[in-house]
Structure formats: C-alpha cells, structure tokens
C-alpha cells in the first residue's frame with residue numbers, strides 16, 4: 336500500500352523494514368504532521384484488513400489503539416507499507432474439554448494483514464517472527480482473536496498449530512498453550528500484576544523502538560508484557576454484534592456464564608425433545624393405523640379367532656395380511672431406530688462439555704422415572720401385548 340510520505344520517519348524501521356508502533360510510548364514524541372501521516376497509515380491499513388476479512392467494522396485505526404497497551408507491528412519499505420500485525424494482552428475465560436473454566440491472560444493476535452499484492456510471499460511470516468522476537472513469546476503461547484481461514488492455514492503451515500477447543504468468545508487458544516512450558520506460563524501469570532496496579536508504573540519504561548540487534552543481544556523481558564489493560568468491550572464493539580456479546584461474556588462473572596449456559600442448554604434440550612416428540616407421535620400413529628388395519632382385516636376376512644366371522648376368505652388374502660404384518664414390524668424397527676437416535680443424541684449432548692452443568696438435571700430426571708434408557712428420552716412406555724411379530728408398546732410422554 337503506497338503513501339506519499341516515507342514511513343520510516345513515523346515508525347523506526349530496521350534494515351529489513353520491520354518496526355513497531357507503541358501508542359503509549361509514542362505519545363508526544365512525534366510532530367503533528369507525522370501524527371497525521373501515522374493516522375493515514377493505520378486507518379488505511381486497518382480498513383483494508385477489515386475489507387479483506389469481510390468484517391463489517393474496522394478493528395484497527397489510529398483512534399482505537401490510543402490509550403491501550405496494544406502494539407502495532409509493521410513491515411514497510413520507503414513509502415510502501417506491506418502489512419501490519421496488532422497484538423495486545425486480554426483477559427480470557429477458557430473452557431476446557433471437561434467444561435472447566437480457566438482464566439488466562441495471554442498476549443493476543445488481534446489483527447493481522449498483509450496487502451493483497453504481497454500475500455503468500457513470506458511477508459506475514461517475517462512480520463510474525465519479528466513480533467515473536469520483540470514480545471519474547473512463541474506462537475503457541477498466543478491467543479488469536481477470531482482467526483480467519485488464511486490465518487488458520489498460516490499457523491498450520493508455519494507452526495503446525497492445529498488443535499484447539501472452540502470457545503464462545505471466538506478466541507482461539509491452541510492445545511499446546513497448556514502443554515508447552517507450563518512452568519514458564521505459571522511464572523508469567525504469577526508475575527502479572529493485579530488490575531488495580533496503575534498503568535503509569537510501566538509506561539515510562541516502554542521503549543519506542545525495537546532494533547533487531549538490540550533484541551537479539553538483550554533478553555530482558557519487556558515491561559508491557561506485564562500490563563493488564565483490559566479492553567474487551569471497546570475492542571469487540573468494533574466488530575459485529577454477535578462478537579460484541581461474546582466478548583462481553585469475558586467480563587461476566589463465572590456464575591453468570593454458568594447461568595447463561597444452563598439457559599442455552601435448556602433451549603437445546605427443549606428443541607431436541609420437541610423433535611423427538613413429533614417423530615414419535617408420527618411413528619406411533621402409523622403403527623396404530625397398521626394395528627387397526629390388521630384387526631379390521633382379521634375380523635372382516637375371517638382369519639382371526641372370532642367365531643362369528645362374517646366374510647369368507649378371499650383370494651390373495653394371505654399376501655395382503657403379510658404386507659400389513661410386515662408394515663407393523665417395519666414401524667417397530669423404525670421406532671427402535673428412533674429410540675437409538677434419541678439415546679445417542681442424549682449421550683452426545685451430555686458428553687458435550689457445555690452440558691456438564693446440566694448433567695445434574697438429567698440425573699434428577701432419570702432417578703425420578705426409573706433407570707430405563709427411555710427415562711432419559713422424555714418418554715415412558717408400557718408393554719401392551721406380545722405376539723409372534725414382536726412386543727407391542729404404548730409410549731407416553733412423562
């Protein structure tokens with residue numbers, strides 16, 4: 336993306352064209368003309384990024400990063416800016432496979448864009464590696480804010496990051512986050528000051544540029560790693576409503592999250608029960624109809640036990656009866672299939688980590704209505720008769 340000014344004057348770039356803009360540290364250190372140019376770069380690149388990701392609203396622009404602890408890494412050459420990468424620390428609630436919620440404070444990749452004319456030429460990797468070096472971190476220790484398919488492919492290709500558990504807040508934290516260097520992570524979290532610690536304690540220490548050579552020789556951690564400027568609502572409001580709500584969850588209490596999940600779980604169960612109810616009622620009605628036909632035929636055509644049968648047998652009667660009997664057996668088999676499906680759905684649902692909270696409710700129902708699998712399906716039954724063609728059941732809603 337070409338501008339009509341030299342970018343190196345706004346953000347100090349190393350020989351490879353890599354640099355970082357730290358809003359807090361840069362305050363009052365550039366002229367108003369340079370500030371206007373910086374506005375132009377960040378706003379234009381931010382807008383291109385949003386368009387490229389199909390977002391309704393821009394995530395990155397000059398105003399949005401002011402007053403935050405975010406850092407914007409850029410790769411540029413002369414008047415051309417090839418891309419940028421925005422990171423910042425977030426306070427996230429992470430739900431593991433068992434439904435347990437952990438509170439983590441990872442550094443997050445919030446926005447990442449390489450101009451279309453330069454994509455797939457290594458600029459993204461170059462920029463990403465530079466950021467890792469400056470932040471003294473590694474890809475698996477980062478969280479990624481709603482990564483696009485391109486970023487997912489990028490992380491898979493370059494860092495073999497693939498597995499993660501989907502979260503309601505749309506952040507991706509790869510499984511390796513918890514496996515790798517656990518002691519280091521604990522240390523990092525322990526070092527993280529409480530929210531009440533004033534930001535100003537660090538701001539004076541934030542460097543304005545990160546020359547490559549200095550970084551390689553100097554392994555001390557950067558002070559901004561320790562900041563805790565939580566800005567979830569502000570950030571999320573720049574995206575769509577759904578994400579706004581999701582991100583809002585991150586600052587709800589754990590109790591509120593449990594409450595919300597119980598509610599949504601209840602909705603899923605209700606929907607499931609409604610589907611099951613209608614499936615059963617259709618199948619049961621069919622079966623009843625076949626039973627009626629069968630009985631009718633039995634008496635009308637004198638093949639049953641009724642001694643006062645009126646009509647004599649007619650040609651082809653056996654074949655017709657066989658057909659009805661087959662239909663009865665078939666609906667019974669179909670009912671069994673539906674039964675199995677319901678049990679499976681119910682099992683899947685109860686194995687889903689999101690439903691863990693709701694398990695107590697299921698156990699309550701099961702105890703109340705007996706241990707039969709039917710007790711878990713919202714139906715109960717009693718055996719009405721038994722014949723050569725199988726057992727007949729009447730199903731009723733509990």
Ligand SMILES: CC(=O)SCCNC(=O)CCNC(=O)[C@H](O)C(C)(C)COP(=O)(O)OP(=O)(O)OC[C@H]1O[C@@H](n2cnc3c(N)ncnc32)[C@H](O)[C@@H]1OP(=O)(O)O
Pocket residue numbers: 384387388444445446447448449450453454455456457458459460461479480481482483484485486488489490492
């Ligand atoms: C948290 C977030 O910021 S989500 C938003 C991520 N940003 C975007 O989706 C914006 C559009 N995309 C881009 O700006 C870039 O493609 C980036 C930033 C994702 C990657 O930058 P690039 O310079 O293209 O990456 P780089 O050249 O280093 O690596 C290329 C690899 O990235 C992935 N990639 C890049 N572009 C694509 C694409 N169009 N389709 C699929 N994979 C892609 C592939 O794995 C690719 O390897 P390959 O070419 O062998 O398939």
